[in-house]
Amino acid sequence: MITVQQLVTRQKKYMFYLLALFVLGWGFTSYQREFLGLILGTIVSFFSLRLVAFKIDKLLDRVIEGEKVKARPKVVSTYTRLALFGLLILLAIRYENMMEVWGLAVGLLTGYFVMIIDYVYIQYISNREER
Numbered sequence: 001m002i003t004v005q006q007l008v009t010r011q012k013k014y015m016f017y018l019l020a021l022f023v024l025g026w027g028f029t030s031y032q033r034e035f036l037g038l039i040l041g042t043i044v045s046f047f048s049l050r051l052v053a054f055k056i057d058k059l060l061d062r063v064i065e066g067e068k069v070k071a072r073p074k075v076v077s078t079y080t081r082l083a084l085f086g087l088l089i090l091l092a093i094r095y096e097n098m099m100e101v102w103g104l105a106v107g108l109l110t111g112y113f114v115m116i117i118d119y120v121y122i123q124y125i126s127n128r129e130e131r
Helices: 004-028 032-064 078-094 101-130
Strands: none
Touching (some): 004 101, 032 101
């Protein structure tokens, strides 16, 4: 079974690979506006992913110690991430001539795509090992 730290390390590695791919696309193609949106969205998505991992690690420590934990959105920093996403969208609309808003939106979703794809991959590997 994979631990939370191993999961976070894998997802962080995948995010760095995607970010490197986007930077290469920005530097070597003529689609610089699109890739700039993807880069900024991916950076904020990476920060969001790290923030959630940190909060969940603290939450798991509290659960292991036997403390009572209330289920609130601020426990996993939902409001912080939504405010950060909203601020970035406002920035993208303000500087629309420099970046594409749809690229920023896709970049913001890359963290979630990475988590979903990693989950599917882990389930596939665990099912293959059980056979």
